Amino acid sequence: MSLLSGKRSPLLRKLSNFSTFDADETAAIEALASEPVPYRPREIIIEEGERPQGVNLVLSGFACRYKALPDGRRQILGYFVPGDICDLRVFVLEEMDHSIAAVTAAEVAVLPAEEIRQVTARFPRITTALWWATLVEEAISREWILNMGRRSAGERTAHLFCEIYHRLKAVELADGGRFTFPVTQQELADALGLSVVHVNRTLQLLRRRGLVDMENGTVILPNLEALEDYAMFNPRHLHLRERARPDASAPLETT
Amino acid sequence: MSLLSGKRSPLLRKLSNFSTFDADETAAIEALASEPVPYRPREIIIEEGERPQGVNLVLSGFACRYKALPDGRRQILGYFVPGDICDLRVFVLEEMDHSIAAVTAAEVAVLPAEEIRQVTARFPRITTALWWATLVEEAISREWILNMGRRSAGERTAHLFCEIYHRLKAVELADGGRFTFPVTQQELADALGLSVVHVNRTLQLLRRRGLVDMENGTVILPNLEALEDYAMFNPRHLHLRERARPDASAPLETT
DNA sequence: CGCCCACTTGATTAATATCAAATACTGTGG
């Protein structure tokens, strides 16, 4: 992708929020995303129970993890935005305990385990950056638990928009309080643990308060500060401070 | 600890659910837990914003992760049982985005990063097992999101008891449908995202249905199968199948 | 045009929170 446009790939843009890379490292990161596989909206990428084939890297569009209860209730567990890697070390486990699907039209690259192994063996700084990405994803999961458990419908919805906004901004896909996020209210409901009807009313509330507007798949946050305040959003959990850091602190870099 | 009693440490018991270890590996795992630090109930182990000192390994008792909102609402994000390691790669991040505290009286060992690095450098099978443990914890987090989002108060409570039971069983601290779990209803409320009063009523409901009994800090599950059914509990997400496996599949084992 | 799908609205019900008070239980000092 970077070859075509001269622009940095979303993965590189994302990892640059944690570390800076020299030319070799940059080339190695850019080389990871081999051939993009296109998915249509809602198309399943991997399903619960399957054995994972490779490590998926989202290049464009949105995807999500989700889980369903035997009686049909469905819960989205998290979103993937461009630059996100789904389960770096998924091969340790025998089978998926949840599913991953495209939310919108999306392009996903499948990285062979061996390729990741080689890159991480050669570039410790990339290894650390990949761990950082994994740890941030875990932190987001924890925030979701707090979200579902202790935030009201309005706060929870607002919080989700703050999260997506900051994540998209980190890969240069959002700015000025607006971003493309074409999801139905049903999908929001599944992500927020609410009913569709209630999502609809909650969005109206946020709109009335001038916190969130949605038109045509674009989310507009006219007053980000007020929104973050209302949602009690603390960007700390995204660990996005831009800076170079030494990579000596990483344990677990083994032979 | 294993020196005192001749019994296997909880960490070894836990990892044995994933892999079998030879004498050297066993010794290395047993040597990890140096000196236990005692904590009193509710004592904070690490607080949000702090820089982590080392990797914590729970030897006895229960601990939890939690997060609080600025207005005081509190949410427990997960429990630690003996054998659990809190954040293997925590050093990658600069500061904690949540807190960890003892729930009951507990003993915790602090593992220096360097020690972990050495053990994992020498024993790839241990490395893989530690990853497995980390991945299981992530899977549990995801299940909690489903729990909070889509399960009713009763189902959610039941599900938590199923989870703790299976986890304790994996370290030989539960059997025959009973285990020690001395938590207050307020703490359950913070874990389940409910009010105390509602937890109380939910427990009464479960008791009336013969699914859960609690007396004196001991939880009794008189009919585990019915409970799991009611909670729609699927043990798959704990990835606890007992078996030896090759460790060749692990990516990211780098220099 | 007409259909499908998403969105919206209103009315009602169910789940859960909040408030307030009463009852048990635990440990402590006398």
Added chain:
DNA sequence: CCACAGTATTTGATATTAATCAAGTGGGCG
């Protein structure tokens, strides 16, 4: 052993939040 304080549990009444049911509306598109 008792009295007491403090905490945890239980109960009842009421309010709030969110789900459900049912019926529109509206836009894109074959």
